[in-house]
Amino acid sequence: MMQQILQTRVLKKTMLSDRVVGLTLGLDNGAALPAWEPGAHIELELAAPHTEPLYRQYSLCGQQDNTHAWQIAVLKDEASRGGSVFIHEVLQEGDVVPVSAPKNHFPFAANKKCLFIAGGIGITPIVPMVKAAVAAGLDWQLLYLARNTSDFIFLEDLQQLDRSRIKVHASDVEGQFDLQKTLMAQDGQTTVYSCGPQGLLSALEQYQQEQKELGWKLVLERFAVEADASTLTGNRFTVTLQKSGKRITVDSHETILSALKREGIKVKCSCQNGTCGTCETVVISGQPEHRDFVLSEEERELNETMMICVSRARSAELVLDL
Known part of the structure; x- marks a missing residue:
């Protein structure tokens, strides 16, 4: 899906605890960053030279009224697949980091x-x-x-x-x-x-x-879920990629994402357990079987998008905007 990408720079990097680093991100020209609401997160594209980028999501935790800087805090995860280690050990003040505009799957309402x-x-x-x-x-x-x-x-x-x-x-x-x-x-x-x-x-x-x-x-x-086999497997179905017309069979033991990778098709992804929203894909036709933790019940009923890292198909075929 198309989204706004901002070329931010690491303005400040500081240790908040033994295992947590804080980053302050801003734009070189001092321009205002997009507004955000409590519960929002941003997605960072992390890549060393000549490597495939990693996409990781971190909650915004700074001052909401500071329109010129975003703050995030990153725990160095012992089970890291590369993202937190990269931020702790490689990323430095002054580095450029492509960042998405804020998204919010955890909205706060002013309840009594x-x-x-x-x-x-x-x-x-x-x-x-x-x-x-x-x-x-x-x-x-x-x-x-x-x-x-x-x-x-x-x-x-x-x-x-x-x-x-x-x-x-x-x-x-x-x-x-x-x-x-x-x-x-x-x-x-x-x-x-x-x-x-x-x-x-x-x-x-x-x-x-x-x-x-x-x-x-x-x-x-x-932040993550412990997936068991039943959350990933199901009936065999076909995925058609609208842009190329390519048809791919998704076997009962694999996800749409893994089937695409098997065919050499690169798709942006991160968590691979249905929690982050990075792989959200537009559904052209067919009926998804939603297994993610991102979409609301109302969004699921619309069947306009799906998370292809975990969700499957109720229909025999899905046509996706890929």
Whole structure:
């Protein structure tokens, strides 16, 4: 899909903790960057000379009213497929980084009561939400969880907003947090916004099902999911590429993305588990079977686009704008 690409430069690079680096990005001419809303992310194109680029998404976590600089924070992931290691070890101040305009799959609505739950690096999209809640005069609470006390970032900045509304919990010191007890105190006026590791998000989904009578709502941002074979496999079908007319069979054991790669067709992708939106592709005809975590129910019903890294076809054929 066509999208705006900005040639930004790394204005500042600083360590926010032992494992998290902060980047400030801006334009050479000092021009204003596109506006963004809390929960938004940008996609960075990362490439050393003579290598295939990597595409990685990071939440915007700086001042929303700073139109000349964007801030992101990047955890050095032990299971990195190259993106976080590149940013930590290769990218330097002054380097040019192609960046997409902001996208938002984790929108914040000014609800009457908000409970923000951040796990580790999941604090990044939550920070602008908390600041927006403060500006709107909302009733809010922040629960900030981390494995180690050294993992907390932005804590001093957050506590200056209202220390009494923030609960910080490091499991290396205090043990496992009683999340269920916190959620039992919520009601139908509360919206829970959470970003963090899959274990945290799965627990929240389970507690919401168990506490349906309380009526609190849940909005999640996933960095990754643990896919099992059932989420990737299915019936065999055919994909037709509209621009070339090429027809490709997608076998039951492979994804559309892997079938395209098998045929030597390069498609922009990143997470390969349906969470980032990089591979979103326009559907010309046919009925997709959506298996991603990006599209809303309304967007799925429209069947205008699909994430080809995980989604499949209900119909015998899909025609894609490729």
